[in-house]
């Protein structure tokens with residue numbers, strides 16, 4: 103089996119290179135969109151890569167003035183996969199519409215990119231360009247040292263992204279392992295850290311670590327009170343003062359959220375998790391009765407965790423939140439009566455635990471199930487609990503070496 107990792111590396115691109123990369127991104131997205139549009143013509147959506155290739159390759163090459171053949175095919179694969187996932191959603195009775203490719207990126211493989219120790223050569227709409235990696239000074243203990251410059255891992259491809267004014271290359275690496283046991287495979291592949299976000303506990307991890315919302319609530323109440331006082335004055339001066347109070351309080355919220363996000367990423371690293379799974383945040387106010395302030399905090403927390411985790415090659419994902427608080431993480435029985443405010447008690451198997459902790463486990467399990475059908479040999483195999491891992495069938499594997507840690511929400515698994 104394979105172990106896979108993705109390492110984000112910033113590229114040092116001069117202004118000439120940047121112009122070519124921008125043009126390449128535009129052409130790549132245009133090509134993917136052309137294929138998706140074509141796939142949606144006619145009575146059925148075409149998802150076969152071969153058919154789409156036959157039907158669009160020459161047209162795309164012609165329309166793009168001979169765009170690199172490997173990049174045209176990568177764009178076609180991207181479109182085919184996006185169309186496939188739309189059809190899969192339809193089959194589950196969910197709503198989905200034709201994919202639109204807007205986020206600036208390009209998919210590279212070994213035909214279109216050459217990966218060297220400290221620079222990469224990339225195909226563009228014109229000649230190839232060479233861009234240096236911007237690597238951390240201290241090379242120990244970084245994913246760059248561990249995966250990128252390691253002889254054990256080979257690079258398989260990369261995605262070029264343009265974010266916050268930077269050209270980032272997310273380089274995919276893999277190595278082959280022959281695991282003796284599932285335990286070793288789990289260790290090598292990493293596990294999922296499930297995280298539940300909520301009003302009473304801002305975050306709860308499947309390892310049983312809780313981050314309370316007390317500090318956040320304190321600042322929020324303070325802010326609302328002072329805002330109320332100032333509003334009564336009603337003067338222009340009071341209005342400006344109110345905005346200043348807002349900025350100050352927002353700074354405090356952000357500091358708290360930075361601390362929690364650092365601790366969440368540390369929790370994932372300590373437990374060798376390769377993925378941190380959150381629930382989809384879109385409708386979280388309807389589900390949890392959270393205020394706008396809370397939703398703001400959840401979104402910031404997610405963003406902070408996402409970019410901090412990327413530095414360690416840990417992926418951050420969102421999963422479908424449906425029933426994660428009503429479903430029993432032990433037997434799968436789903437019922438509204440299972441949950442009563444803070445506590446969870448399964449009506450079927452009598453499993454009892456903290457409601458948010460039960461939800462965190464479900465979020466991790468949902469990520470595993472979603473990825474079980476994929477062909478990604480590097481996908482995690484278990485949800486990390488405080489003293490072991492839970493696999494997709496609900497099987498529990500205790501950690502051989504590690505004792506259950508103190509200070510966390512321990513669980514003696516039935």
Ligand SMILES: [Zn+2]
Nearest residue numbers: 430433448451
């Ligand atoms: Zn149950």
